[in-house]
Amino acid sequence: MTDQILRSRPIERAAAGSKASRHGEWVIHVVLAVAAVVMVAPFVWQLITIFKSNREASQMPPTLLPEDPTTGAFATFFGSVPFWAQLTVSVSALVLRVIGQLAVSALAGYAFARLRFPGRRLLFGLFIAMLMVPSQLFLIGQFEIIRDFGMLDTIPALAIPGMFSAFGIFLMRQAFLSIPAGFEEAARLDGAGPLRTFWYIMLPMARPTMAALAVLTSLYSWNDLLWPLIVTPRGDKRPITVGLAGLQGQFGTDYPTLMAGALVASLPLIVIFLVLQRQFFSGVASSGLKG
Amino acid sequence: MTTDVASPPTRQRNRSRGGGLLPSPGWGYLMIAPALIGLVALYVWPFLTTFGKSFMDVPAFGPGTFTGVDNYTELLGDETFWQALRNSALYTAILLLGVPVAIVLAALIEQVSRGRAVYRVLFFLPVVTLPVAVSMVWRFIYNGDFGLLNYVLSLLGVPGQYWVADATFTIYAVGVVGIWMSLGINLIILGAGLQSIPRDLYEASSLDGAGRVRQFFRITLPLLSPSVFLVTVLTVISALQMFDLIFVMLRSVNNTALADSKTIVYLFYEKAFVEFDQGYGAAIAIVLLMVIMAATLVQFRLQRRWVFYD
Numbered sequence: 001m002t003d004q005i006l007r008s009r010p011i012e013r014a015a016a017g018s019k020a021s022r023h024g025e026w027v028i029h030v031v032l033a034v035a036a037v038v039m040v041a042p043f044v045w046q047l048i049t050i051f052k053s054n055r056e057a058s059q060m061p062p063t064l065l066p067e068d069p070t071t072g073a074f075a076t077f078f079g080s081v082p083f084w085a086q087l088t089v090s091v092s093a094l095v096l097r098v099i100g101q102l103a104v105s106a107l108a109g110y111a112f113a114r115l116r117f118p119g120r121r122l123l124f125g126l127f128i129a130m131l132m133v134p135s136q137l138f139l140i141g142q143f144e145i146i147r148d149f150g151m152l153d154t155i156p157a158l159a160i161p162g163m164f165s166a167f168g169i170f171l172m173r174q175a176f177l178s179i180p181a182g183f184e185e186a187a188r189l190d191g192a193g194p195l196r197t198f199w200y201i202m203l204p205m206a207r208p209t210m211a212a213l214a215v216l217t218s219l220y221s222w223n224d225l226l227w228p229l230i231v232t233p234r235g236d237k238r239p240i241t242v243g244l245a246g247l248q249g250q251f252g253t254d255y256p257t258l259m260a261g262a263l264v265a266s267l268p269l270i271v272i273f274l275v276l277q278r279q280f281f282s283g284v285a286s287s288g289l290k291g
Numbered sequence: 292m293t294t295d296v297a298s299p300p301t302r303q304r305n306r307s308r309g310g311g312l313l314p315s316p317g318w319g320y321l322m323i324a325p326a327l328i329g330l331v332a333l334y335v336w337p338f339l340t341t342f343g344k345s346f347m348d349v350p351a352f353g354p355g356t357f358t359g360v361d362n363y364t365e366l367l368g369d370e371t372f373w374q375a376l377r378n379s380a381l382y383t384a385i386l387l388l389g390v391p392v393a394i395v396l397a398a399l400i401e402q403v404s405r406g407r408a409v410y411r412v413l414f415f416l417p418v419v420t421l422p423v424a425v426s427m428v429w430r431f432i433y434n435g436d437f438g439l440l441n442y443v444l445s446l447l448g449v450p451g452q453y454w455v456a457d458a459t460f461t462i463y464a465v466g467v468v469g470i471w472m473s474l475g476i477n478l479i480i481l482g483a484g485l486q487s488i489p490r491d492l493y494e495a496s497s498l499d500g501a502g503r504v505r506q507f508f509r510i511t512l513p514l515l516s517p518s519v520f521l522v523t524v525l526t527v528i529s530a531l532q533m534f535d536l537i538f539v540m541l542r543s544v545n546n547t548a549l550a551d552s553k554t555i556v557y558l559f560y561e562k563a564f565v566e567f568d569q570g571y572g573a574a575i576a577i578v579l580l581m582v583i584m585a586a587t588l589v590q591f592r593l594q595r596r597w598v599f600y601d
Contacts, residue, residue, distance in 0.1 A: 031399060045431075140573055265424055
């Protein structure tokens with residue numbers, strides 16, 4: 001279904017659209033374009049502001065374009081924020097979380113989809129039940145565990161809870177369920193055990209789902225604010241989100257600097273999105289991506 | 292892929308129920324072990340901890356003492372809590388107003404033959420931009436002294452406001468950002484729903500002379516209703532958990548509007564992790580769970596009246 005979204009379907013469309021609808025298409029484009037402008041306007045304003053001086057950015061009425069374009073905002077931002085350290089933290093936490101998430105979810109998803117063992121139904125039910133509980137309910141206990149293991153202010157602390165998600169297991173289970181049984185049986189007849197079958201036959205076939213899950217996990221990891229805020233009390237090992245939120249206290253109303261920071265911090269994920277649109281859309285379509 | 296998630300083909304479903312599975316308890320347990328350990332240690336146990344603490348008075352350091360339902364009775368008499376509940380409810384209601392917008396836009400995107408990919412990417416940009424960054428940009432736009440919004444309004448002759456510094460407007464201002472941020476997600480989910488509507492229904496109705504608007508209300512909307520329901524449920528669940536926007540857009544040293552604009556999760560964060568009153572924080576979290584469950588249950592009850600399953 002998701003693949004269909006991404007492909008345009010000229011044949012059906014031509015069949016569906018009467019002459020009248022073809023004729024009216026430009027009206028729809030106008031409506032959509034207006035909506036798109038509204039959606040993108042904040043970003044445009046952000047970009048324009050970055051190249052203004054602080055004085056110019058805070059004058060009323062505002063100037064449409066920078067009178068005297070300057071890249072000072074970037075200089076101020078990079079000069080006063082340990083950006084590269086925060087970027088390293090964000091990236092490390094993301095990589096760790098994605099790898100952990102994929103490994104844990106793929107293994108469990110395969111077992112739930114394809115192996116028979118006592119208690120399978122009950123355990124799966126337990127996992128699914130956890131899907132319905134809002135994440136805030138876990139924070140106090142997770143914080144205590146991380147603290148008691150002496151892991152506050154470490155990168156694993158940022159990544160570990162996010163590796164285990166009932167949603168990931170559910171998604172992988174569905175992916176394995178949809179792979180025809182014949183492949184597995186053939187492997188079994190060749191004498192391959194469950195682990196070999198899993199690794200060489202099943203895992204490669206579940207690749208699209210894994211990609212969607214990886215992308216979705218990256219998005220969660222990159223954007224997360226509340227959990228990093230809680231487990232980095234000392235202040236080093238803070239990811240970009242926390243750093244950026246702190247920037248505001250530091251620079252108050254120096255909007256060009258704040259806008260520059262916001263841009264730089266968002267850019268990595270935006271670039272990944274532009275490259276991997278398909279995976280983003282299919283991930284979102286399969287989850288709802290909320291909370 | 293979504294089709295797989297929504298409804299695995301019957302063939303495979305039968306298989307999973309039947310005896311076709313590999314009887315392999317050893318491998319089965321081994322493969323779910325990491326997930327099981329992680330989920331029990333980091334989810335089931337913390338959940339029980341939160342539940343237990345909600346009945347305790349927990350000092351910042353040292354063990355807590357059992358105090359029965361004291362935290363809950365205190366909550367019921369706490370005006371800040373009720374304010375937070377009202378704020379979250381208002382924010383959720385505002386976000387629901389974004390659902391019809393998403394339906395119309397999704398339907399329009401389906402109608403065009405060119406440029407769909409471009410629209411999808413543009414509408415999706417806010418989803419992949421750091422919420423913290425987005426909040427900073429909007430905070431600037433909402434600035435009462437030199438924000439873009441007030442300037443645009445002044446051109447239209449509308450008086451400007453301190454959108455994020457005046458508690459009269461904060462939740463509405465934040466709600467608009469919430470709609471803007473989630474539109475891209477809703478469009479994707481609704482787009483998937485639209486794609487699954489059989490084309491021949493439209494052909495048949497055009498032959499009967501039905502116009503586009505009529506088709507939208509007679510065919511699109513009823514057949515899309517399961518997706519609309521999903522979007523509505525997800526919107527409510529996530530809106531009730533909103534935290535980042537308030538944290539970044541309203542929190543500053545001298546913003547007095549924050550006190551009246553806290554959401555449930557913001558209040559939870561403050562109690563449990565700033566004031567370290569974990570018992571009280573835990574009680575707030577449990578109430579949040581109950582509110583979300585109640586809201587979801589009500590929606591599942593109501594769906595019989597408006598969701599159309601073929």
